[in-house]
Amino acid sequence: MRGLLLGILLLASPTPAPGQGQEIHGENSVFAGHGVAIAWGILKGPVEEQTQVILRIAPAGEAYAYVSVEALDPFTGKRQPILAGRPLGDRVDIRSPRGAFADFPRREVHLYRTAGDWQAKKPTVTVYYLGVPDTTPEFISEGALFTYLDQALAKFQGTGQGRKP
Structure with missing residues (x-):
């Protein structure tokens, strides 16, 4: 019986498509794991x-060469590039109007080891x-x-520590 239940659970679990790599749910406004730190x-x-949502992405122990960000409508599956791709360097900040999350709420941060992978x-x-x-803080001054973003990510950059799924 346990084997059948385990088999059903494994079949029901989503798996990334070939070439997609590992998918991780960021969940919170500060995420660190798998060699990256992200703060909102x-x-x-x-x-x-005029309210802006800022997403800061920084390396945290892994050498990712490139990053891209997409917005996704979960109902239609339509994708919209937010950042087509650029070298990650020390950090990348992504700005989006808060209203843009109404039609395209899902954000996917794709990390690539090489320019060829990107x-x-x-x-x-x-x-x-x-x-x-929901835990994303709001500020009235840039x-x-x-x-806040600097302090939130400083403890994770270069350590690879943090919440790991």
């Missing part, structure tokens, strides 16, 4: 239409979010937001 913050605008669209790791994490 919200910069409140004077009106909601060009072939074969990420080593994809960290995904089903929307802006300086306070960037200080």
Whole structure:
């Protein structure tokens, strides 16, 4: 009986498509694991239409050469590039209007070990979010937001430590 239950669970578990690499649910506003650290913050605008969501991505113990970010509509499967791809370097900041999450709530951060992997669209790791994490803090000044993002990621960069799924 246990074998049958285990078999059903394994069949029901989602697996990445060939060439996609490992998929990890980021879950929280600060994530560290699999060689990457990611933090979210919200910069409140004077009106909601000017409110920005900032996603900061930084290496944390692994050598990822490139990063790309896509938005996804979970109902239609339609994808929209947010960042087509660029070298990861020390960090990358992605800005999106908060309203953009209404139609394309899912974000996928694709990490590539080499430029060739990036060009072939074969990420080593994809960290995904089903929307802006509920724990994401809001700030009224850009300086306070960037200080928070720096401090949130500083403890993970170069260590590879943090929440690992």
